[in-house]
Amino acid sequence: MVKVLLWGSLADLTGGAREVEVEADTLRALLDGLARDHPGLRSELARGVSVSIDGRIYNDSWFTPIGPESEVVLLKRLQGG
Known part of the structure; x- marks a missing residue:
């Protein structure tokens, strides 16, 4: 599991959690896992x-x-720029 710190207002999209964990070994797997486990993040992702x-x-x-x-x-x- 990878611990992910959510910066700024992104934590509002996970019910206020500033840190979440997701199973991932690549950046793509991380983003897919975040979208799956934390639906509130989907629009931002x-x-x-x-x-x-x-x-x-x-x-x-x-x-x-x-x-x-x-x-x-x-x-x-x-x-x-």
């Missing part, structure tokens, strides 16, 4: 989110591996 894995931000790198001890933070999609 569909819009796109950013995920920090061990301090590095990923947006669409589906096959990025995630270890059971990885620090994972889910954020609203980071945009900028």
